[in-house]
Amino acid sequence: MRITTLLASAAIALGLVTAAVAEDTTKVGFVYVGPVGDGGWTFTHDQARQAVEAEFGDAVETVFVESVAEGPDAERVLTQMALDGADLIFTTSFGYMDATNNVAAKFPDVKFEHATGYKRLHPNVSTYSARFYEGRAVQGHIAGNMTESNIIGYIASYPIPEVIRGINSAYLHASKVNPDVEFKIIWVYTWFDPAKEADAAKTLIDQGADVILQHTDSTAPHAAAQEAGNVVTFGQASDMSAYAPFPRVSAILDEWGDYYIARTRAVMDGTWESVDTWHGIGDGMVGIGEITDAVPANVAEEAMAMKAALADGSYHAFTGPINKQDGSAWLAEGEVADDGTLAGMNFYVEGITGEIPQ
């Protein structure tokens, strides 16, 4: 009898303590599709997680699970985080979309933030993404100037709007400064596979490319370019500065930190609402990595000017006249693309050869 009472009061005391702790700290969970050491996509999300920790100190506890497969595994990990008392969960891959919404339905008090998706079926789900195509415009400008063979290789991951948008933006700005430029595109069907990426880079170099752009996350293409010699590369997602000043001459940076801090603060203040965020250079979600001395000074200056114009909104990366690949008109002179078309982009612009795989 006494033991039961003792245990019961201990349990209550423990419960109170746990509740008190839970009151004080905000728990933020992160679900990653790759390893935190991928040096690209997941790495930048994890950097942002650390920025959240640095910003709030003991007021926030962060947890993460890496290399979570899309589908039932993601759903299980999300549920587990919610059960463990997370207040806010960032799900950082497109393929987590249905899992995020399914779990959000079961935990209405937990806030969910899904990267790159479009489904917000519940009031506790937000989506966010970055306008990487703005970075691609700057990259295309540098690439068009740097190529001597006029062949630019492009390592593409999956034929989804995000990637197609990047190819179009880079091509438009490369061909603007160099009308003879030709894009050779290899689809590798992976976001992160150093071996496949290296093979793709070597193939492109063999086909005469002297600039390699990548929409995959490893540094393998940089290593391949370094080995080949005279080939230019760009960092993807993270700076990849280990390969600077050459072959890596600049980079597109994913900067999630400010957004994660703002959303965490909103949960702490009780002001969190479901939103759809699509930020670019201007809001600091997309950055341009340092342009090295390997790039001529005037080109670097033009690139920085373009970055500034994209940031203050005076220039849009998709400004007409632009035709589609089949020659039909898309944007008239001076017209800019609307977000709806950009979000679902499934066509090449005029001048790109080859077909989008189906």
Place this chain on the structure above:
Amino acid sequence: MIRLEKRPQPSTVFAYATPVLAVLATFFFGGVLFALLGKDPVQSIVTIFWEPLFGEFAFFYRPQLLVKGAPLVLIAIGLSLGFKAGIWNIGAEGQYIMGALFGAGVGLAFYPAESALIFPAMILAGAFGGWVWAIIPALLKVRFGTNEILVSLMLVYVAEQFLASMSLGLLKNPEGFGFPGSRNLQQYASAHNAEIFAGSGMHWGVVAAMIAVIFAYVLLARHKLGFAIRVTGEAPRAARFSGVNPSRLILFCLGMSGLLAGLAGLFEVSGPAGQVSIDFNVGYGFTAIIVAFLGRLHPIGIVLAGLLMALTYIGGDIAQSQLGLPAAAIQVFQGMLLFFLLALDLLTNYRLRFGQAEVA
């Protein structure tokens, strides 16, 4: 000096003791690994093995064991039949994909019609898809003597290309804003492999796995075909003298393992996963090879091994989030389990002798 000496008879004691010893050795060396990473080893192992079964949220994790374990067991049962007879199907991952594609394809073809016949049709299509993908290496082996290990493995990559093509083309969700991936079958009642009792984790794939286990047990223990499988694996020459037709055995073993892998894919795509997407396959077909061997190619052993692997996956994810263990450490831990099992297996057939070798 330690020597190995072959036992005249394989030791029955060690045949049963090695899995237990392997698990204990994994606990020990895994604990050392976790300690080196600066984590409390006891707490880490408790989190991985205890938390999902008896922890605070066991009500959620126990059903997940079935969700994670069912495809592993279903595939491993099929593989074990061939492995027993020395027929090596390494391409279950591809058969799993093709089963899912055929099954989901049939379901999506009927969208949005509702009928009780759709799901059974999908099951048949899924089984057929997996069977076809496995019968290719079987026919090539029977007809031209090709190596089924290579052919079945290479067909995995072909299947992955099909999967990507289907996700981006034919089966793409027309309402998906151009993003890859099919409609979600969880939102299509007639095609949804729903839980039989809500919250139990019991979907039709779990039922199929149970039936497959019983079927395999009876086949191996009681049926003439089971005898043919066993004798072919243990003594191929004797098998031929006793009238076993090797070609038919190859066609049966590969076909059956493909069929079961295809079913696993169908039940996964129509249930827990819900949709055809480029990254639909997560390695069940390869992990099932480990499960088959961990379970000593015995139906009951495979059930236990499948649940144990599922446990390490689920517990591993919990340990990542609660203790900050890196995913790679969990994978090493899983690898240790197989390593120690195979290493200690030696003791079934050999014994250790200490001291000098006697001069003959």
